[in-house]
Amino acid sequence: MSSPVLEDFRVGVRDWCRVHVPVGWRVGQTGVSDAEFVGFQREWFQTLRSGGFAVPHWPREFGGGLTVAEQVVLYQELAAADAPRLVLAFVAVHHAASTLLAAGSEAQRVRHLPAILEGEVWCQGFSEPGAGSDLASLRTVARREGDDFVVSGQKVWASGAQYADWCLLLARTDPVAPKRKGISYLLMDMRSRGIDVRPIRQATGESHFCELFLDEVRIPVSQLVGAENAGWQVAQSTLGAERGLTMLELAERLGNAGLRWLVEECARPGPDGSRPVDDAVIADRLAQFETEIEGLRVLCRDVVQRYEAGRVGAADASVVKLFYSELLQRLTGFGAEVGGLSAQSVLRKPSSGGWESGAWVLDFVGSWEWTIPGGSSEIQRTIIGERGLGLPREPQ
Secondary structure, three states: OOOHHHHHHHHHHHHHHHHHOOOOHHHHOEOOOHHHHHHHHHHHHHHHHHHOOOOOOOOHHHOOOOOHHHHHHHHHHHHHOOOOOOOOOHHHHHHHHHHHHHHOOHHHHHHHHHHHHOOOOEEEEOOEOOEOOOHHHOOOEEEEEOOEEEEEEEEOOOOOHHHOOEEEEEEEOOOOOOOOOOEEEEEEEOOOOOEEEEEEOOOOOOOOEEEEEEEEEEEEHHHEEOOOOEHHHHHHHHHHHHHHHOHHHHHHHHHHHHHHHHHHHHHOOOOOOOOHHHOHHHHHHHHHHHHHHHHHHHHHHHHHHHHHOOOOOOOHHHHHHHHHHHHHHHHHHHHHHHHHHHHHOOOOOEOOOOOOOOOHHHHHHHHOOOOOOOOOHHHHHHHHHHHHOOOOOOOO
């Protein structure tokens, strides 16, 4: 995959990171207020944008255009430089953009893609208290009144909704149709009347997720994505991004920062002077993690390349999402185990970091987030079996 042109690109990214990655950001972003977190994230997004690195996976005409090989190099170098993650813009640059590019109208793309580059923040209103993994059972209702849909219902696990300007919303527009046939996909302005956002405090002490309570929220019909009652098909673009394309960056961060910190943890002498890495069983586990991470990297690159070539399989993104989330869980759990009692006392981590921060107990608790949203591990295995391997569908 290496070439003189690609190596020149790597050198350029590495030099850029040396100048632009904020020094000491991990300490500065630990224990900060919401306002400090948002301000830092907005500034970092614009810094990346100025270098041409904020949306590398977008089409060139919208500010992206990097090849898959260049994206791999970019994420390798960002991880190696321990750069902050785009936490605040994550849903916007991945989920919202992939949906608009795949199924949005020209007016919707022109309206929102440039706005995302200017800092427009998005959240996702899919899951409900009774419709998580079985998303098609959602009960939020949107009834048509003239040029508007009037929406009422409840959403949960909406990441970053307390900061969002817009929301990707699924609602039932035909209550008598089969459950996957009567859903529409709407773009909801979070400043609309009738929206109540309530952050959910998590076990880690953060409030990353929110509940949304919608009471007669009016959404113009012009903000319908795709055809009315065809939102389930549109949602697959969003879920495909969540399960597939976003993993390219996450795999590099897990392999660079996550594995590096785990090796450092295992090489640190304990009170008696012994090092965990000198134990043959632990050394074998580290080698296993390194092998699995390299496999994840190869999977991610392959999926992105086939996605760009129009040859991605129906279950490919689910394979990547399942592999990443369970590997993340095993790696962070192992870090908490070998870290011993001292690992239990680290109870804060940087707000702009990833799921692997070296705060092993918090990382492990947070890793369970990945085996549930975007389709639980059980749902991913069902998709792989039915759509990837052609096995018979489970009985209803």
